[in-house]
Amino acid sequence: KQEVTQIPAALSVPEGENLVLNCSFTDSAIYNLQWFRQDPGKGLTSLLLIQSSQREQTSGRLNASLDKSSGRSTLYIAASQPGDSATYLCAVRPSGSEKLVFGKGTKLTVNP
Amino acid sequence: NAGVTQTPKFRVLKTGQSMTLLCAQDMNHEYMYWYRQDPGMGLRLIHYSVGEGTTAKGEVPDGYNVSRLKKQNFLLGLESAAPSQTSVYFCASSDGTEAFFGQGTRLTVV
Numbered sequence: 021k022q023e024v025t026q027i028p029a030a031l032s033v034p035e036g037e038n039l040v041l042n043c044s045f046t047d048s049a050i051y052n053l054q055w056f057r058q059d060p061g062k063g064l065t066s067l068l069l070i071q072s073s074q075r076e077q078t079s080g081r082l083n084a085s086l087d088k089s090s091g092r093s094t095l096y097i098a099a100s101q102p103g104d105s106a107t108y109l110c111a112v113r114p115s116g117s118e119k120l121v122f123g124k125g126t127k128l129t130v131n132p
Numbered sequence: 133n134a135g136v137t138q139t140p141k142f143r144v145l146k147t148g149q150s151m152t153l154l155c156a157q158d159m160n161h162e163y164m165y166w167y168r169q170d171p172g173m174g175l176r177l178i179h180y181s182v183g184e185g186t187t188a189k190g191e192v193p194d195g196y197n198v199s200r201l202k203k204q205n206f207l208l209g210l211e212s213a214a215p216s217q218t219s220v221y222f223c224a225s226s227d228g229t230e231a232f233f234g235q236g237t238r239l240t241v242v
Contacts, residue, residue, distance in 0.1 A: 052229060061236075063136075063234055064222065064233040066232060066233075071229070109175070118226075119190070120177075120224075122174055123174070
């Protein structure tokens with residue numbers, strides 16, 4: 021059974037810092053991996069999608085990498101801003117499955 | 133550009149009452165999902181559908197029923213609400229690659 025873990029559960033950094041959020045999964049047989057952002061009381065917003073054949077994806081200040089063999093993905097946020105404060109979730113779609121398996125998220129606080 | 137729309141956004145039910153949550157997507161996606169999100173538990177899959185007229189159970193299906201009579205709509209029903217079903221419910225849709233979520237329904241059962 022695929023399990024997804026995000027460590028740490030919470031992270032607090034000063035504005036301007038570059039930071040890395042981690043996501044690990046137990047089974048390397050995945051179709052893709054998706055990073056989401058969730059603001060308090062809101063739904064999930066898709067940030068980046070990485071297909072299993074890809075190593076990384078970039079969008080603005082965000083860069084997500086995927087190492088399938090080691091069961092890891094990282095989300096790199098450059099020059100963090102207070103507006104980046106949110107919970108970040110990763111989800112994997114196992115190969116041959118229609119379902120997404122979620123981690124419990126990392127709550128990020130960027131202090132001015 | 134509506135994406136995934138959930139109605140209602142908030143609801144308070146008494147124990148034993150029934151209700152239906154509606155999810156509508158305008159992206160012509162085949163796959164639709166219902167999740168619940170609880171503190172410390174993360175997102176848990178209730179039911180999902182891989183196409184019009186199909187449904188399947190997720191991790192936590194007990195106490196819920198679903199229907200997908202039209203491709204764009206996925207309904208989640210609670211037949212007899214219990215306090216344990218107090219949660220935030222999210223609907224999602226996907227074309228098999230990227231998933232998109234609605235804004236959620238906050239349900240309280242008293």
